[in-house]
Amino acid sequence: MKKLLVTGSSGLIGSEVVAGFSAVGWEVHGVDNNMRADFFGPQGDTRWNLNRLLETHASFHHHEADIRDRSALMGLLQALRPDAVVHTAAQPSHDLAASRPFDDFDVNAVGTLNLLEATRLACPEAPFVHMSTNKVYGDAPNEISLIERETRWEYSDPTFAGGIDERCRIDQSKHSLFGSSKVAADVMVQEYGRTFGMPTCCLRGGCLTGPNHSGVELHGFLSYLIKCNLEGRTYRVFGYKGKQVRDNIHSHDVVAFIQRFIAAPRSGEVYNLGGGQPNSVSILEAFALISEISGQAMNYEYVDQNRSGDHICYISDLTKLKSHYPGWKITKSLRTTFEEIHQAWHSRIR
Numbered sequence: 001m002k003k004l005l006v007t008g009s010s011g012l013i014g015s016e017v018v019a020g021f022s023a024v025g026w027e028v029h030g031v032d033n034n035m036r037a038d039f040f041g042p043q044g045d046t047r048w049n050l051n052r053l054l055e056t057h058a059s060f061h062h063h064e065a066d067i068r069d070r071s072a073l074m075g076l077l078q079a080l081r082p083d084a085v086v087h088t089a090a091q092p093s094h095d096l097a098a099s100r101p102f103d104d105f106d107v108n109a110v111g112t113l114n115l116l117e118a119t120r121l122a123c124p125e126a127p128f129v130h131m132s133t134n135k136v137y138g139d140a141p142n143e144i145s146l147i148e149r150e151t152r153w154e155y156s157d158p159t160f161a162g163g164i165d166e167r168c169r170i171d172q173s174k175h176s177l178f179g180s181s182k183v184a185a186d187v188m189v190q191e192y193g194r195t196f197g198m199p200t201c202c203l204r205g206g207c208l209t210g211p212n213h214s215g216v217e218l219h220g221f222l223s224y225l226i227k228c229n230l231e232g233r234t235y236r237v238f239g240y241k242g243k244q245v246r247d248n249i250h251s252h253d254v255v256a257f258i259q260r261f262i263a264a265p266r267s268g269e270v271y272n273l274g275g276g277q278p279n280s281v282s283i284l285e286a287f288a289l290i291s292e293i294s295g296q297a298m299n300y301e302y303v304d305q306n307r308s309g310d311h312i313c314y315i316s317d318l319t320k321l322k323s324h325y326p327g328w329k330i331t332k333s334l335r336t337t338f339e340e341i342h343q344a345w346h347s348r349i350r
């Protein structure tokens with residue numbers, strides 16, 4: 001039986017990794033200390049998801065460890081010597097980081113280095129997949145010229161018709177402290193590939209979403225937006241007339257890519273990974289779609305100030321990823337993703 005170590009296993013992506021690899025016969029070891037509840041309060045608590053995984057996957061083992069704890073990680077990796085490592089644990093919020101700079105950097109940058117070095121010492125041949133983010137590009141994507149449509153901003157420069165690719169620069173733009181700590185981690189993961197020849201990759205996510213997110217105002221916009229609709233709560237829109245665009249990818253499709261990378265790994269790679277143009281949506285369009293699905297109007301208020309460094313329009317160009325892994329494709333449409341999240345909140349709230 002092959003063994004996988006996944007950090008952040010109670011979170012959105014980590015829990016989907018547990019389910020995806022358990023389903024194909026792997027023994028899965030998860031590391032999570034529920035720090036999402038510490039970052040975001042009770043609404044961010046992930047224990048419900050941990051309990052769900054323990055109940056549904058017999059080959060899943062939970063380790064209550066903190067990725068900041070270097071010796072705990074060294075001990076765990078030495079004891080397990082996994083066949084692959086997937087790193088999804090993080091302080092994931094662009095907005096929260098400025099109020100907790102040490103926690104943000106210690107988890108995102110130092111925690112990643114701890115895991116890389118523990119992997120190198122215990123099992124350097126194990127493929128290492130790191131969840132990075134499109135925030136490593138800072139607000140450089142905002143330099144692309146745009147057209148204002150009725151419900152969304154669109155790229156007017158034809159160079160970006162297919163979205164933003166991995167050649168976008170990562171420095172000399174505004175990142176937020178979160179984007180900066182993720183740049184440190186991203187570059188370090190690449191470097192362990194280049195310096196030590198380890199099979200590593202960074203997945204620079206657009207909006208990753210799905211039914212198992214513990215969405216809160218500061219992170220997981222679609223999950224939180226749909227929850228607000230269901231509960232009749234007021235959603236706050238920050239600037240850009242509500243026409244800001246995100247490309248959304250279901251966690252199931254993220255894990256399908258991770259499985260392909262682990263089956264045929266490369267070294268020191270970076271890939272943009274999002275829903276692409278067909279799965280892109282603006283906030284105003286998301287309001288309309290969820291109202292159509294739920295039959296409930298969306299309550300919202302407009303704050304005439306965008307989040308600092310927030311992208312106006314971000315769509316991932318998936319060309320590189322598809323050329324390296326031609327069998328992979330998006331399988332969950334935007335509407336299906338909305339419906340699944342809506343259904344999940346319905347069950348959880350009830």
Ligand SMILES: NC(=O)c1ccc[n+]([C@@H]2O[C@H](COP(=O)([O-])OP(=O)(O)OC[C@H]3O[C@@H](n4cnc5c(N)ncnc54)[C@H](O)[C@@H]3O)[C@@H](O)[C@H]2O)c1
Pocket residue numbers: 007008009010011012013014031032033034035036037046065066067068087088089090091092107111131132133134204205206207208209213214220
């Ligand atoms: N969700 C998105 O839209 C999105 C977009 C781009 C990139 N990403 C990246 O993908 C990864 C996964 O995101 P997610 O949405 O699943 O996040 P999540 O918050 O749902 O999951 C992260 C998990 O890590 C755990 N964790 C946090 N600090 C920890 C620590 N010190 N030790 C052990 N566990 C810890 C949390 O408790 C949580 O369960 C992150 O690296 C994030 O930056 C996410």
